[in-house]
Amino acid sequence: MSGAKPRSAPSSLGRPAAEKVLVDRPDLPNNGLPQPGYTMRLNTPLKISALALLLVGGLLALYAGLFGLPWPSRFELAWDEEVQLHDARIIHVHIKRSYESRQWLSRRDGIRRATDISFDAGPPFGLFSARFQPEDIALIDQKDDVWYFVLVRPAGTKHAGQAPFLKLAPGGQLQEAGREETLPAEFTHWNVMPDTPNPELVAAFNHTQLRLADKLRHWAAYPRDGNDVMRLRPKT
Incomplete structure (x- = not known):
């Protein structure tokens, strides 16, 4: 028994001592975890709507520049x-x-x-x-x-x-x-x-x-x- 290596005692939470435990760190962004990158992607209908609005706005601006603002009632x-x-x-x-x-x-x-x-x-x-x-x-x-x-x-x-x-x-x-x-x-x-x-x-x-x-x-x-x-x- 004298040559046997002692065993590591289990942690108080029942986890092995070598296991890392995540601790709340409100003082760090995202609890200290890496901030994931985020890219907004528009689906096809939204893209079409946005392009249509840009086109209409451009045409109205062109009309106003050439002929003035819409006529009175x-x-x-x-x-x-x-x-x-x-x-x-x-x-x-x-x-x-x-x-x-x-x-x-x-x-x-x-x-x-x-x-x-x-x-x-x-x-x-x-x-x-x-x-x-x-x-x-x-x-x-x-x-x-x-x-x-x-x-x-x-x-x-x-x-x-x-x-x-x-x-x-x-x-x-x-x-x-x-x-x-x-x-x-x-x-x-x-x-x-x-x-x-x-x-x-x-x-x-x-x-x-x-x-x-x-x-x-x-x-x-x-x-x-x-x-x-x-x-x-x-x-x-």
């Missing part, structure tokens, strides 16, 4: 138009139409909401102005010192397609004609150019003086309805 088109009366006189009428945009990125695609007119109506009226909403103006004419204004009601509104007219007599105010009244027989055609075929094409006249020849040329190419012959039936 409302816009206006206005010009000074030569309007020929039934007796061949020509008056100059400032016409402004107000629109509500239908598309975010389109500058001139809109629905007309109102029309404003102003012109020198002569004595005793002087400068006359009026706003029609939602109707559009189709005719301005005068007979026996009375001014007549024919309106067109847009599609989608009550009594759409009808053409009521208003009168302005000396000493009076602008008022709608009576139910049995008709326009003078001399008034046979519209004489105010419509915004046909759409605001985008008539935008070329914005802030210009619209001469009679240019007006009739455009109007012939883009009539409002048929030959734009006016109806003379009583208002219903």
Whole structure:
């Protein structure tokens, strides 16, 4: 027995003395263990979404740089138009139409909401102005010192397609004609150019003086309805 090597006594935890025991070391990062490296990997759908967002952002930045920021929800088109009366006189009428945009990125695609007119109506009226909403103006004419204004009601509104007219007599105010009244027989055609075929094409006249020849040329190419012959039936 004297030549036998003594055995190592077991530890108090039942482990061999040679076994290493991990001890909590809150004072060291990761309890003293090596910090593992970490690389974030995106799966395919996330990669596609990220690339799409970058592409959309780049296109919007390019659009804004070339054409400015997206257009406002409302816009206006206005010009000074030569309007020929039934007796061949020509008056100059400032016409402004107000629109509500239908598309975010389109500058001139809109629905007309109102029309404003102003012109020198002569004595005793002087400068006359009026706003029609939602109707559009189709005719301005005068007979026996009375001014007549024919309106067109847009599609989608009550009594759409009808053409009521208003009168302005000396000493009076602008008022709608009576139910049995008709326009003078001399008034046979519209004489105010419509915004046909759409605001985008008539935008070329914005802030210009619209001469009679240019007006009739455009109007012939883009009539409002048929030959734009006016109806003379009583208002219903």
